[in-house]
Amino acid sequence: MQRIPVRFGAELRRRRIEAGLSLGGLASLICFSKGHLSKIERGVKAPSHDLAQLCDSALHAGGQLSSLISAPERSTPAPPMTEAEVGTPWTLRMQAGGESDFVAFDPASSGGGAMPSTIVSWSLAPPLLESGETNSALPYFRNVFDEFRRLGQLFGPSVVAQLCIAATSALRGMAHQAQPAHRDVVLRLASRFAEYTGWMAQEAGSDAASLWWTEQAVQLAADGGDDELAAYALIRRAELALYSGDSVATVQLARRAAQQARSVRIRGLAAQREAQGHALVGDRDACRRALDRGAELTAGAVTPDGTDPVLGSIHLPDLTAFVAGWCMHDLGSPAEAVTLLGDGLDAIPPESRRARARYGARLALALANVGEIEQACAIAELVASHVALIDSATIRADLLRLSRALNRWPKNPTVRRTLPHLAIGLHTHRTGPGTPA
Structure with a gap:
């Protein structure tokens, strides 16, 4: 039970009278009722700290009235977390x-x-959005997606995938509250976050999770009126088949993607993936035809208007040359691969670690197979340092091939210095996202 400070009431009355103020006059100055002040002066009601401060100011008491009541309770600061x-x-x-x-x-x-x-x-609870709020929020999410893509160039899936999953969920929830005019745009953007999550899952080495998230992306895009992502999903599946060494599935999935796609860009990416499938089994003629078709299509592709994020790689300055170099190496022509890849590594910005590591691994592998050991080792060490940070299962597969190629020169001092770096890059694999239950 709170103790009523009788002394405060008496002191307040004394100071009020000395100031020549009536009870009503003081009440007007501090915006309290006359009856309330009367009860305080008589000790019937306890004063609040705010009232004491107001009376101090009105009566020029210099804090003397406030000192007669207990200080306001302050919350005890929480102890630091253990x-x-x-x-x-x-x-x-x-x-x-x-x-x-x-x-x-x-x-x-x-x-x-x-x-x-x-x-x-x-x-x-899901957000309750007024008309127009969804549309005003979308540019922020669009910028977030671009930032996540940049983040994916710097760090591994353990960082980026969690952020993308949360953003996908937030947008999926917003779509339920959005106005019909904006709902499709929200769902399409959610599909891009989901698709990038699938790519991060593949980079983490979980093909099952990659396929699951890609299918989620396809469904979200379709609900938002975009069927083109379904064609691109076939290219993603073809890539998984490529890394598993299944050339037949790679070619078949790429051809299905080309038949299903409407945009020139997606058909061009499908042709490039088909070429990689042909190269895997040494079919040079079919590979070159697919490469030519892909180059023609990608050269004629219309620049996206920026409404929806671009599907596929955006960090390799010349994707056509990179794929062609990849294919030439797999066809047993590493010298052609070196010519095609050339100085392309220097054109990739330093902050694009993932793209530099992917490109560098292929270039180093081609250099090693033409006997340019010093150059191959210099690039190999760069790739290994990047892989340790970005944790890429796909690049690690190329790093393993590179390590085996360099092991053909075990007495070379540069190779002996480089191989431990490659071993560290191969050893830093982290467990990635698993398939949702």
Whole structure:
């Protein structure tokens, strides 16, 4: 029970009278009722700290009145988090309608197979958007997507995939609240986040998760009126087949993508993937025909208007030359590959680590196979340092081939210095996203 400070009331009355103020006059000055002040002066009602400060000011009491009552209660600052609390596991369940449930668990209670006890739970409702709010938010999400793509050039899937998943969920929830005029745009942008998540899953070495997320992207795009992503998804599947060494599936999926695609760009990318499939089995004529077709299509592709993010690689300045160099090496013509790849590595910005590592691995492999060991090793060390940061399973596959190629010169001092760097790059594999249950 709060103690009523009688002394405050008496002191307030004394100072008020000395100032020549009536009860009503002071009440007008501090915007409190006359009856309220009367109860305080008589000790019937306890003064608040705000009232004491107002009276101090009105009566020029210099804080003397405020000092007669207890200081306002202040919340005790929270102690710093312990190391165990910082390491607390949590989950974030994202539902299709935009709802999310965040739960943090007590790690000390998870022993013996029992369910860990909850420390914090937090339910996040989907946003309630007024007309026009969705459209005004979209440019920010579009910029976020571009930033995530840049981030994917610098760091591995363990960083980027989590961000992309959260953004996909947020946009999917916004689509349920968006006006019909804006809903399609929201869904198409969500599909791009989902597709990039699938690419990160592939880079992490999880083909199953890559396929799952790519299919999610196809469905989101289709719901938003974009069927073109379905064709591009076939190119992505063809790439998975390429890395697994399945040339037949690579060619078949690429051809299906070309038949299904409407845009010249997607048909050009499909032709390039088909060429890589032919090169895998040494079919030089079919590979060259596909490369020529891809070069013609990509050269005639209309520059995207920027409404939707561009599908496919955007960080390689000359994708056509890169694919052609890739194919020539797989066809057993590393000298042609070196000529095609040439100085292209220097044209890739330093901050595009993933693109530089992908390009450099192929260039170094071609150089090694034409006996340019010093150059091959110099680029190999660059690639290895990048792979240690970006954690790419696809580039690591090329790095393994490069390591085997360099091992043909075990007594070369440059090779002996370089191989430990490659071993570190090959050893830094991290577990990527798994297939959702």
